[in-house]
Amino acid sequence: MIQQLSERLVSMGQVLLALDTGVGLLIAVGFSMSASHLFSLLANRLTPRQIFLHMVMDALVLSLALLLCLISHCLMLALLEGVPLQPITFGNRMAVALWPGLFYVLVAAPYVSDLIAVALLASIHLNMMVLVNAMYGIPLLHAFVICLPGYVVALLLVGALFSQRWRSSYDTLAKEVALQIQR
Amino acid sequence: MTRSNAVVQSHRHGIRLGARVLISVLVLLGIVLLIGFSVVRRDAASLLQSGSLLELLAWSGGVLVVVLALVGVYSVMVDFVFWEGWMQSFPDATGLFVDNEHKQSTHRHFLVYLDGIHQSEENHPPRVQGFLNCLESEIANDALLVKGIEAYTITNVGLRAASYSRWFWQWLFSLQEHHPNGFVRFLCSFCVQANNVIKVGISSDRRYGPVMNYELALKIARRLEQLHFHPSRASRVILVGYSGGAEMAIGTASILQKLCCSPVQVITVCGVFSGNAALESIKDVAMVVGSKDPVAAFGRLAYPGRLSLLPLTNWNRWQRSHSLHRYQIEGMSHNGSSGPFSEAFRQKVVAEICLELERSLVSSLPD
Numbered sequence: 001m002i003q004q005l006s007e008r009l010v011s012m013g014q015v016l017l018a019l020d021t022g023v024g025l026l027i028a029v030g031f032s033m034s035a036s037h038l039f040s041l042l043a044n045r046l047t048p049r050q051i052f053l054h055m056v057m058d059a060l061v062l063s064l065a066l067l068l069c070l071i072s073h074c075l076m077l078a079l080l081e082g083v084p085l086q087p088i089t090f091g092n093r094m095a096v097a098l099w100p101g102l103f104y105v106l107v108a109a110p111y112v113s114d115l116i117a118v119a120l121l122a123s124i125h126l127n128m129m130v131l132v133n134a135m136y137g138i139p140l141l142h143a144f145v146i147c148l149p150g151y152v153v154a155l156l157l158v159g160a161l162f163s164q165r166w167r168s169s170y171d172t173l174a175k176e177v178a179l180q181i182q183r
Numbered sequence: 184m185t186r187s188n189a190v191v192q193s194h195r196h197g198i199r200l201g202a203r204v205l206i207s208v209l210v211l212l213g214i215v216l217l218i219g220f221s222v223v224r225r226d227a228a229s230l231l232q233s234g235s236l237l238e239l240l241a242w243s244g245g246v247l248v249v250v251l252a253l254v255g256v257y258s259v260m261v262d263f264v265f266w267e268g269w270m271q272s273f274p275d276a277t278g279l280f281v282d283n284e285h286k287q288s289t290h291r292h293f294l295v296y297l298d299g300i301h302q303s304e305e306n307h308p309p310r311v312q313g314f315l316n317c318l319e320s321e322i323a324n325d326a327l328l329v330k331g332i333e334a335y336t337i338t339n340v341g342l343r344a345a346s347y348s349r350w351f352w353q354w355l356f357s358l359q360e361h362h363p364n365g366f367v368r369f370l371c372s373f374c375v376q377a378n379n380v381i382k383v384g385i386s387s388d389r390r391y392g393p394v395m396n397y398e399l400a401l402k403i404a405r406r407l408e409q410l411h412f413h414p415s416r417a418s419r420v421i422l423v424g425y426s427g428g429a430e431m432a433i434g435t436a437s438i439l440q441k442l443c444c445s446p447v448q449v450i451t452v453c454g455v456f457s458g459n460a461a462l463e464s465i466k467d468v469a470m471v472v473g474s475k476d477p478v479a480a481f482g483r484l485a486y487p488g489r490l491s492l493l494p495l496t497n498w499n500r501w502q503r504s505h506s507l508h509r510y511q512i513e514g515m516s517h518n519g520s521s522g523p524f525s526e527a528f529r530q531k532v533v534a535e536i537c538l539e540l541e542r543s544l545v546s547s548l549p550d
Contacts, residue, residue, distance in 0.1 A: 039259055039260075039263050039390070039391065040390065042263045042266070042267060043263070043266065043393075043394055045267070048197075103249075106248070106249065106252040106253075106256075108252070108255075108256045108259070109251065109252035109253075109255035109256050109259075110255045110258070110259055110381065110384045110385040110388040110390075110391055111255070111381075111384030111385070111387060111388055112248070112251060112252065112255065112384075113388070113390075116248065116252065166390055170393055173393050173394060173397060178441075
């Protein structure tokens with residue numbers, strides 16, 4: 001069973017290597033993630049122009065967070081496995097692991113959002129491990145350790161951005177309700 | 184036409200276009216699914232192999248998640264369109280109850296009934312109506328039972344007259360009422376319930392809940408205004424929520440309390456709710472539950488925030504500072520012949536609600 005699973009993961013790694021889409025995917029994933037929280041911008045009572053600008057900015061910040069995640073993987077590889085630092089080549093080849101993030105826009109759905117988000121993020125992490133394994137022949141368990149810090153950093157950055165957006169929207173709501181009651 | 188009107192019109196046009204595009208995407212998705220199904224039928228022989236069957240199941244599951252998510256997003260979109268004021272009624276609470284200063288109601292306690300997910304229009308089904316008549320006759324003379332509030336739409340109209348999806352719901356209701364095939368009728372009623380389940384999901388979602396709950400609270404407050412409610416005369420508002428209506432009641436309680444400037448208490452009947460809503464300011468929450476109610480029991484699993492295993496959740500924190508009153512009725516189920524609206528249990532449920540009303544009234548009196 002474990003042997004079968006391991007073989008499947010290895011073949012998945014080969015497929016991902018063949019895809020090789022480059023860092024362009026980072027931006028697309030950033031936009032998908034940004035779009036998933038469009039309603040928080042609406043709740044902030046922003047104009048369509050402001051909403052567009054915020055979405056673009058958020059997409060870029062989220063792409064940056066994912067880029068940091070990849071750089072962290074690169075550093076961990078250099079530290080733990082002695083792989084020479086080649087951030088640009090590494091980033092170009094590893095970005096394909098982020099493809100499940102293209103569906104992150106579905107996290108906008110109510111109630112099932114957590115389930116979708118966890119599934120997509122877990123699948124991104126699995127892709128990272130599998131790709132590190134396929135590219136450098138590092139065992140999956142080691143790959144897990146290498147990919148973990150960067151992944152946690154990216155999650156914290158993404159979480160911080162989204163929670164800040166929602167918090168400000170609740171403040172807007174509370175302020176408006178209070179104003180209307182006072183009148 | 185003034186400039187602001189033109190802007191609103193332009194927004195409205197944009198949103199309508201968006202809604203049409205989304206509906207077209209959903210229809211296209213349906214067609215693709217149908218084509219997929221016909222291909223599957225053609226290759227039925229190969230489908231019987233376990234590998235193909237698993238693959239088909241995985242794809243179907245994936246498509247189902249995507250469709251569910253898209254329908255959920257559409258549902259949220261309508262709420263936020265209302266919140267932005269892009270629909271005819273703007274969610275503005277200014278001047279609420281001002282006209283009632285001189286024509287105040289003689290009632291002091293306002294019981295607002297919020298129905299379960301089966302609700303599709305303002306009129307309640309006969310069995311629920313019977314229960315409400317029974318409740319109305321048992322409550323005190325200075326209490327008023329407010330019926331017919333659609334808990335799953337944000338505007339004052341029902342699904343039949345909803346702004347963007349009117350044609351769809353009218354078509355669905357006509358099928359539900361007149362189609363000779365029982366399965367089609369069941370499917371239509373399932374669609375109505377699915378829509379309402381999504382609304383319960385939105386209300387319990389920590390991101391969208393506050394906006395939707397505000398809109399529903401405002402709708403209830405406006406209904407109370409029509410009934411000559413005035414904070415200076417009213418003693419309290421009691422939200423009675425059945426099944427999914429319990430989530431709507433708990434979700435709106437805190438905001439309704441602010442809007443009405445009167446204490447709000449919640450009584451759930453066979454309630455399915457998350458406990459995610461802001462409850463700090465709500466003093467009294469009571470639950471009337473049936474010992475054989477599988478839906479309410481499932482609700483605890485669907486909303487793990489109510490499990491005692493997670494002490495830091497919103498619901499568990501509220502329970503540490505307030506006492507939750509629980510009235511269990513032996514043998515009562517969620518619906519049907521052993522449900523709370525049945526002849527067998529109607530009186531018992533009404534008695535428990537009246538008991539809770541009495542208890543909370545006594546406890547609120549100064550010593």
